[in-house]
Amino acid sequence: MPEIWALRSLGSEVIHDGPGRDAKTLIHPNGPNRWLVDNFGDHFIPAWFNAFREGKYKGEMDISVITTPDSRWNNYYLEGLAWMIRNYGLRGVYIDDSALDRETLKRARRLLDADGVRRQIDIHSWNHMNEWAGYANSLHMYLDLLPYVDRTWLGEGFGANNAPDFWLVEMSGIPFGLMSETLDAHNVWRGMVYGMAPRLPWSGNPVPVWKLWDAVGMKDAVMYGWWDPATPASTDNANVLVTAYKLPGGKALLAVANWTDEPQTATLSLDIAKLGFTPSRTALPEVETLQTAADIDLSQPVTVEGGKGMFILVE
Secondary structure (H helix, E strand, O other): OOOHHHHHOOOOOOEOOOOHHHOOOOOOOOOOOHHHHHHOOOOOOEEEEEEOOOOOOOOOEEEEEOEOOOOOHHHHHHHHHHHHHHHHOOOEEEEEOOOOOHHHHHHHHHHHHOOOOOOEEEEEEEOOOOOOOOOOOHHHHOOOOHHHOOEEEEEEOOOOOOOHHHHHHHHOOHHHOOEEOEOOOOOHHHHHOOOOOEOOOOOOOOHHHHHHHHHHOHHHOEEEOOOOOOOOEEEOOOOEEEEEEEEOOOEEEEEEEEOOOOOEEEOEEEOHHHHOOOOOOEEEOOEOOOEOOEEOOOOOOEEEOOOOEEEEEEO
């Protein structure tokens, strides 16, 4: 970019100081890109890179360096957002890990909302609980930014076999008032226990789940997770969890998931007082590739396949 030499002239104010040509990182185990070695030499840390495989820049490399947090570069970032809103009709931003501070993201939120159009801020984070990333919890790292974020995507490096409380606290975003989507945790049933669907295309095909949401009116649902004492649904098997979504018009959708790899039998119980209506029918709605339509008798134990689950419509 044309500004790179102006930024370089500012020393470490914008371009973070570092070992330069001698840097070895997780994605640069053999050292920095040759261009950085030849042109920068020292006093930088190599960052993300991407090879263009098509389009105007096919065959070229997009390379980057780590920037210093809380510098004047944040103002440049914000002016860029404002320019894209005015000129491109920008409807939101996706942040893939970040060094932005709370004040900068607060200013970004003001810019995105200034004309009354609600734009999205979507934040993604790699799993930092490892030797390369300092054994950090991703949500804790960004806790001061979350009030200005619309949703999270924290599934990179998180597997579907994590315990239910891990899903809740470290993957779902629910304790922080946010929705999230799954990535490496390829299990739509366990995801739906936390209101999570796969993100297209990285973690599978969410379209069948989206169609189910549309069919039952999920946008108007009130969610009661298995951890909520106010939930109207429960099971007698600790390995089979259920979350209830109360829907308008005296209906509810139950998301059931088996947290083991073996078939589990469970009895599902409904608290009519908490449910707010007396059910006359319980059924499995058709969900393409996931389940076929059928009636189901909740007065009898149900068997849930290992690693799977079911969606039950109560009306």
